[in-house]
Amino acid sequence: MKQVMIITGTRKGLGAALANHYLDKGHIVAGCSRSEGSIEHENYSHYQLDVADEKAVAQMVRSVARKYGRVDVLINNAGIASMNHFMITPASNVSNVFNTNYIGSFLFMREVSKVMVRKKYGRIINFTTVAKALNLEGETNYAASKAAVESLTKVSAKELGEFGITVNAVGPNPIPTDLINSVSKDKIQNIIDQQAIKREGTVEDVIHVLDFFMDKNSSFISGQIMYLGGINS
Amino acid sequence: MAENLEKIVFDTLQELGEETNNKALLNADKDTSIYGPGRNMDSLTLVRFISEVEEAVYDNMNVEVVIANEKAISMKHSPFRTVATFTDYLKQLIEDSQ
Numbered sequence: 636m637k638q639v640m641i642i643t644g645t646r647k648g649l650g651a652a653l654a655n656h657y658l659d660k661g662h663i664v665a666g667c668s669r670s671e672g673s674i675e676h677e678n679y680s681h682y683q684l685d686v687a688d689e690k691a692v693a694q695m696v697r698s699v700a701r702k703y704g705r706v707d708v709l710i711n712n713a714g715i716a717s718m719n720h721f722m723i724t725p726a727s728n729v730s731n732v733f734n735t736n737y738i739g740s741f742l743f744m745r746e747v748s749k750v751m752v753r754k755k756y757g758r759i760i761n762f763t764t765v766a767k768a769l770n771l772e773g774e775t776n777y778a779a780s781k782a783a784v785e786s787l788t789k790v791s792a793k794e795l796g797e798f799g800i801t802v803n804a805v806g807p808n809p810i811p812t813d814l815i816n817s818v819s820k821d822k823i824q825n826i827i828d829q830q831a832i833k834r835e836g837t838v839e840d841v842i843h844v845l846d847f848f849m850d851k852n853s854s855f856i857s858g859q860i861m862y863l864g865g866i867n868s
Numbered sequence: 869m870a871e872n873l874e875k876i877v878f879d880t881l882q883e884l885g886e887e888t889n890n891k892a893l894l895n896a897d898k899d900t901s902i903y904g905p906g907r908n909m910d911s912l913t914l915v916r917f918i919s920e921v922e923e924a925v926y927d928n929m930n931v932e933v934v935i936a937n938e939k940a941i942s943m944k945h946s947p948f949r950t951v952a953t954f955t956d957y958l959k960q961l962i963e964d965s966q
């Protein structure tokens with residue numbers, strides 16, 4: 636069945652690939668990013684906003700809900716990384732990372748939940764990372780912000796369970812996008828060496844997990860964190 | 869505006885009352901407790917109530933309000949005590965946002 640989906644961070648990277656994939660499957664997708672959108676499709680609408688902007692997020696979700704009467708799936712993909720030794724990281728950098736990764740996910744969840752409760756149905760999927768599970772050095776704020784997203788996932792799963800809304804998170808291993816452009820080859824290899832299955836990840840690997848969480852039959856699966864590549868926390 | 873808001877609040881209470889088979893909400897008047905002593909809603913119904921009122925305010929008045937804001941949570945006297953205190957609080961919120 637046609638799903639009404641909100642996917643954040645759809646200008647490039649995984650978000651763009653996911654949006655295109657679900658559009659190809661015939662679903663309706665509303666996406667957002669700080670810069671102008673990059674997807675042209677009759678079932679796609681783009682909202683230019685910062686996911687940490689409370690008002691803009693509320694407006695976007697309301698506009699999507701009004702247009703289609705419901706939101707079935709939320710994929711909180713927008714995220715930024717930051718690699719730096721924590722001793723030389725400015726506080727502004729901490730705020731930036733937490734604003735996008737945690738507050739952004741939080742705001743979308745809060746607004747979308749209000750729409751989902753009316754239908755007593757919803758699938759929310761957040762993005763974490765193996766950097767959190769592996770406690771990767773040099774990624775204090777990125778990992779900490781995703782730890783916050785994981786707590787958000789687990790706690791909200793309890794608060795939303797009664798409404799037929801599930802909340803889960805996917806934690807990719809390195810997948811070649813701009814996000815990890817600046818990370819050295821050695822460092823990436825070091826992560827891959829710690830995986831049970833030693834290769835880079837792909838968009839298809841992520842989609843497979845999303846499809847599972849999104850499935851109507853996954854109504855009994857909530858509060859779960861699934862890492863790719865055989866990583867455990 | 870005050871009348872309009874009152875109607876929004878009572879209509880929403882009515883809707884939730886029907887849905888949850890809650891007589892107190894169906895027969896609500898200004899003094900009916902929402903989430904104060906002798907509360908007539910559990911926390912889940914309160915969440916629904918807040919989001920339905922936000923939506924109705926937007927639909928009827930084209931104003932975006934976030935009802936559960938920092939101020940509401942930290943207020944000494946919760947605005948969610950009774951229908952009357954809630955309606956006053958909502959009126960204030962809308963005036964502040966204009």
Ligand SMILES: NC(=O)c1ccc[n+]([C@@H]2O[C@H](COP(=O)([O-])OP(=O)(O)OC[C@H]3O[C@@H](n4cnc5c(N)ncnc54)[C@H](OP(=O)(O)O)[C@@H]3O)[C@@H](O)[C@H]2O)c1
Nearest residue numbers: 644646647648649668669670685686714764809810812814
């Ligand atoms: N790639 C990996 O190896 C990897 C591994 C683990 C987890 N992840 C997670 O996967 C997700 C997607 O990452 P990616 O690799 O696709 O990153 P990416 O290529 O850098 O793309 C990030 C996307 O998010 C948008 N965005 C960033 N900040 C935003 C904000 N404040 N408001 C609105 N949109 C914003 C960007 O568009 P604008 O710049 O126009 O805003 C862009 O479309 C992230 O949550 C990331 O943590 C990725």
